[in-house]
Amino acid sequence: MEHSQTTVTGTAGDGVKRVFIHTFGCQMNAHEGERLLGLARDHGYQEALCAEEADLIVLHTCAVRDQAVQRILSEVGRLSSLKQARPAVKIGITGCVAQADGATLLQRARGLDFVVGTRAVGRLAATLRRVEAGERVVDVGEGAYLEPPAGPARGATICAYVTVVEGCDKFCTFCIVPYTRGREYSRPAATICNEVRQLAAAGCREVTLLGQTVNAYGRKGGERGEGEVSFAELLRQVAAIEPIYRVRFLTSHPSHLGDDLIEALATIPEVCPHLPLPLQSGSDRLLAAMRRGYTVAEYLDRVGALRAALPQVALVSDFIVGFPGETEADFAETLAVVAHLRLASLFAFKYSPRPHTKAAALGDPIPEAVKGERLERLLALQRTIAAAHNQALVGSRQEILVEEQGEGWAEGRTRSNRRLRLDRAAPLGARVEVRVSAVEHGHLLGTLETAA
Ligand code: SAH
Ligand code: SF4
Ligand code: F3S
Numbered sequence: 123m124e125h126s127q128t129t130v131t132g133t134a135g136d137g138v139k140r141v142f143i144h145t146f147g148c149q150m151n152a153h154e155g156e157r158l159l160g161l162a163r164d165h166g167y168q169e170a171l172c173a174e175e176a177d178l179i180v181l182h183t184c185a186v187r188d189q190a191v192q193r194i195l196s197e198v199g200r201l202s203s204l205k206q207a208r209p210a211v212k213i214g215i216t217g218c219v220a221q222a223d224g225a226t227l228l229q230r231a232r233g234l235d236f237v238v239g240t241r242a243v244g245r246l247a248a249t250l251r252r253v254e255a256g257e258r259v260v261d262v263g264e265g266a267y268l269e270p271p272a273g274p275a276r277g278a279t280i281c282a283y284v285t286v287v288e289g290c291d292k293f294c295t296f297c298i299v300p301y302t303r304g305r306e307y308s309r310p311a312a313t314i315c316n317e318v319r320q321l322a323a324a325g326c327r328e329v330t331l332l333g334q335t336v337n338a339y340g341r342k343g344g345e346r347g348e349g350e351v352s353f354a355e356l357l358r359q360v361a362a363i364e365p366i367y368r369v370r371f372l373t374s375h376p377s378h379l380g381d382d383l384i385e386a387l388a389t390i391p392e393v394c395p396h397l398p399l400p401l402q403s404g405s406d407r408l409l410a411a412m413r414r415g416y417t418v419a420e421y422l423d424r425v426g427a428l429r430a431a432l433p434q435v436a437l438v439s440d441f442i443v444g445f446p447g448e449t450e451a452d453f454a455e456t457l458a459v460v461a462h463l464r465l466a467s468l469f470a471f472k473y474s475p476r477p478h479t480k481a482a483a484l485g486d487p488i489p490e491a492v493k494g495e496r497l498e499r500l501l502a503l504q505r506t507i508a509a510a511h512n513q514a515l516v517g518s519r520q521e522i523l524v525e526e527q528g529e530g531w532a533e534g535r536t537r538s539n540r541r542l543r544l545d546r547a548a549p550l551g552a553r554v555e556v557r558v559s560a561v562e563h564g565h566l567l568g569t570l571e572t573a574a
Contacts, residue, residue, distance in 0.1 A: 141167035142176035144197075147184025149372055150303075150332050151217055153283040154243065155182045158216060161246045173201055178212050178250070183219035185298050187474045194219050195231050202233025212253050214238060218302035222478065224262045239263050241304050280525045280551050282326045284317050285309065286356065287333025292375065294402075295413045295480040296445060296473065299334055308339050311351045311359060318363050327551050328368040328523055329360060335375040337383055353378075354386040361392035367553060368523060368537065373398045373440075377415045379424045388431040395432055396466075396539040399425070400440035404459035405452035408445055413480070418459060425463065436466035436538035443500060444473040444493035446484035453496050460503055466511060466538065468504045470497055512561040515540070519571055520556050524548045542566040 141162040145155035158180060159169060170176035179201055183194050198213055205211050214236040215227055221239035228234055236253045238246060242263025252259050290299050291306040318329055333339065339353035351359070353371075361369050369392045376399055387393055399421075403409055406417045428435055441456060460468065472493040475486045522534035522542050532548035535541055543565065548554050555571035 139167045139178065140170035140176045141178040141180065142170040142173045143180040143182055144173070145182040145217075147182075147186065147218065149283060149330070150285065150334070151182060151184055153285060153332060154217070154240070158182060158243060158246065161243070162250070165247050165250050174204065177208075177210060178214070179204075180214050180216055183215055183217040185218040185222050185302050185476070187471060187476075190219050191223055191227075195227070198231040198234050202231075205233060212236070214253070216240075216243070218298070221262055221302045221304070222298060225260045228258055228260055234258070236260070237262070240302060279326060280523065281328040281330070282321045283330050283332050284314060284321070285333065286314055286331045286371075287336050287339050290334040292335060292415070293413065293480070295411065296442060296476065298476040298479055301478040303334065306335070306338060306341070308341065308350075311356050314356065315359055315363065318360050318366060322363055322366050325551060327366060328370070329366060331356070331360065331369065331371040333371075334373060335378065336371045337374040337378040352382060354380075354382040357383075357386045357390060357393055361390045366392060368392055368394050370394045370396055370539070373400060375399075375415075376401065376421050376424060379428065381427065384424075384428050384431050387428070387435070394537045394539065395435040396438070396537070397428070397435055398438040398440075401459065401463075402440060402442050403445065403448075403452065404456035405448070408448055408452050411447060411481075412442075412445060418455070422459075422462075434538065436540075437463065438467050438539075439463065439465050439469075441468065441470045441500060442473050443470060443496040444488035446473070446481060446487050448473075448488060448496075453499075457500065457503060460500065461507075464507055464511075465504065466540075467508065468500070470500045470504075472497055508564070512564065512566070515558045515566060516561060518558050520558060520566075520568065522554050522556055522568075524550055524552050524554060526550075536566075540566055542568050544568055544570060546570060 141159070143155055143159055145152055162178065167178060173179045181194055181197060184190060194215060201213050212235040213233055215234065216238045217240060220227065220237045221241065224237060224239065227237050236249055236259040238249055239262030242261040245261060245263065249259050249261055286309055288307045289304040293300050321329065337353050339356055340350060357369060360366065374397060379399065387395065387397065401421055402412055402414055404418055409417060425437065443453065473488065475482045520536040520542060522536055522544065524532045524534045526533045527547050527550060530546060532544045532546065533541065542556060542558065544554060544556050545567070556568035557571050558566050558568045560567045
């Protein structure tokens with residue numbers, strides 16, 4: 123009975139090698155997952171629709187919260203059973219868990235064939251050759267950031283991501299990212315602009331510049347020197363590339379929201395009024411314990427300057443509840459600041475201690491039930507704020523960039539990054555002016571105004 127599954131899977135005897143990549147985590151990881159797929163394709167693999175059909179299975183992992191390592195190892199265990207029917211199947215771990223845990227993963231999972239860290243992706247082809255020859259390989263590539271090989275032109279997606287800052291040097295006490303993505307590195311502006319030009323030629327109309335602290339751009343980088351540019355200037359250069367209609371960036375750190383960046387946001391027409399700016403807590407005591415490098419007052423001062431210059435900006439933020447030592451009074455300060463900020467949206471997470479980090483020494487003293495209850499209160503508050511934002515949008519005019527369309531409908535995002543569905547078809551990649559007619563279950567619906 124168990125064997126029935128294996129008869130419909132495998133390479134179907136057509137000699138074609140197939141790869142399946144399961145990506146977890148943040149936008150940067152998703153983008154890197156696409157790069158991994160491109161590299162595997164260059165190495166002769168076609169994309170499989172599921173792990174059961176693949177000769178090469180890659181778990182492209184995230185380590186930021188929860189029991190990441192245990193979950194990945196049990197997934198490897200489950201996938202290893204595929205090897206009973208097809209011993210040639212290879213299984214690998216890439217991404218942040220790979221970088222943080224390296225060789226120990228091979229020891230802990232017998233069915234695992236390779237571990238490739240975030241800084242070694244550029245050598246994937248060489249690793250695959252060794253793996254195919256039967257070796258078990260660990261490459262966590264300590265050292266400099268490897269520019270991804272150029273490869274064939276990427277497909278024409280309307281919206282695309284471009285990494286501008288790799289790694290992070292902030293070492294917030296709760297965060298594993300500096301240990302998984304390595305030191306902060308800014309890619310040269312010329313390299314970034316070339317990539318954007320190629321994307322634009324392939325049909326891309328919106329780019330999102332990526333980095334864990336994207337607005338720290340230009341501070342550090344092996345190849346940087348005289349003549350390199352600030353983040354505000356980088357935005358200007360990217361926005362000037364034709365025909366890129368929109369530029370966004372993700373994620374900004376509050377410590378680097380200078381007046382020049384606010385001015386760029388407010389004055390460059392292509393730069394969208396949408397800013398993810400994680401605050402993490404409304405308590406100065408906790409911000410200090412997290413080593414975030416700013417106070418609540420400093421954050422509010424920057425937001426005030428931003429809103430004075432760009433009143434319609436959609437501000438988005440992240441919060442952690444239940445960091446060690448968080449009292450009810452600290453949490454009340456978080457609620458108060460969230461009520462005040464009137465964010466477009468908010469991401470909130472229960473604190474989870476991470477290996478390697480400074481805060482790991484503090485343990486995890488806040489009971490799970492308290493964390494859960496605080497998370498729910500924070501999300502409930504934001505739901506009321508979001509509902510009010512949605513209602514205020516009804517009747518307004520918004521531009522969408524069409525990303526999907528079908529018979530009698532088209533869908534895209536507004537400049538402030540809200541999804542909006544139009545009640546008629548429109549060409550992919552077109553900018554369309556829409557009148558918001560209703561909100562249904564949090565989704566905006568609209569009718570055609572005039573095509574741009
Ligand atoms: N570079 C961004 C955040 C990257 S991680 C910044 O500086 O804000 C994305 C989010 O995950 C963080 O904003 C934080 O809210 C959450 N996060 C990170 N580490 C966490 C941990 N140990 N426990 C719970 N949430 C965490
Ligand atoms: Fe993590 Fe802090 Fe760096 Fe963000 S700034 S990635 S939270 S260490
Ligand atoms: Fe996760 Fe790594 Fe991103 S830890 S959040 S995938 S940088």
